[in-house]
Amino acid sequence: xxxVTQTPKFRIxxxxxxxxxxxxxxxxHNYMYWYRQDPGMGLKLIYYSVGxxxxxxxxxxxxxxxxxxxxxxxxxxxxxxxxxxxxxYFCASSYIETNTEAFFxxxxxxxxx
Amino acid sequence: RKEVEQDPGPFNVPEGATVAFNxxxxxxxxxxxxWYRQDCRKEPKLLMxxxxxGNEDGxxxxxxxxxxxxxxxxxxxxxxxxxxxxxxxxxxxxxxxxLTFGKGTMLLVSP
Numbered sequence: 001x002x003x004v005t006q007t008p009k010f011r012i013x014x015x016x017x018x019x020x021x022x023x024x025x026x027x028x029h030n031y032m033y034w035y036r037q038d039p040g041m042g043l044k045l046i047y048y049s050v051g052x053x054x055x056x057x058x059x060x061x062x063x064x065x066x067x068x069x070x071x072x073x074x075x076x077x078x079x080x081x082x083x084x085x086x087x088x089y090f091c092a093s094s095y096i097e098t099n100t101e102a103f104f105x106x107x108x109x110x111x112x113x
Numbered sequence: 114r115k116e117v118e119q120d121p122g123p124f125n126v127p128e129g130a131t132v133a134f135n136x137x138x139x140x141x142x143x144x145x146x147x148w149y150r151q152d153c154r155k156e157p158k159l160l161m162x163x164x165x166x167g168n169e170d171g172x173x174x175x176x177x178x179x180x181x182x183x184x185x186x187x188x189x190x191x192x193x194x195x196x197x198x199x200x201x202x203x204x205x206x207x208x209x210x211x212l213t214f215g216k217g218t219m220l221l222v223s224p
Binding site: 031033035041042043045048058088090094101102104105106107 | 147154155156157158159162200211212213214215216217
């Protein structure tokens, strides 16, 4: 059972480079999310999507972009990487109903140097 | 007041102890409540949902107090494997709303 799959697991970027973090889920979930987690801190919502073609900003969207062309995929784009974007990035998905579980990918550890 | 607040801990307890965590939330209209567990450098995973009447899953008991806007997690007979960070999670309202995570409470269970 694949669930939520994120790639890559690790990445080192130089300041100013760009990259796309990939996220795909095979559970036909409506909702998908991108969170970042800095050391010793909680999860902060970057962007989320309630379905294909619909995305919205979360708490910390600056420096990121997303798209949702299919139900399964929700890539996160970093443009002009900065050291402040060094973090662990988690993708998650869930159904739209109220009391349902969110499933997380294993995370992408990104370091910007 | 932050949306979801937790004592970061760490809570250091011996094996077999009972430990309780509280979490407060600011939005009185919140609909859904959860406890997630996160092991070091791993992704969060659902531990249990929290229902209005309270619920139990083995050694774990969750309670919701809507009047005081807090939820609790009680762990009985702690095991070494319970060492982790416990995240309080709130869904503000039904339909189109996202999950709000607390920063987590770290639990360390020692032999």
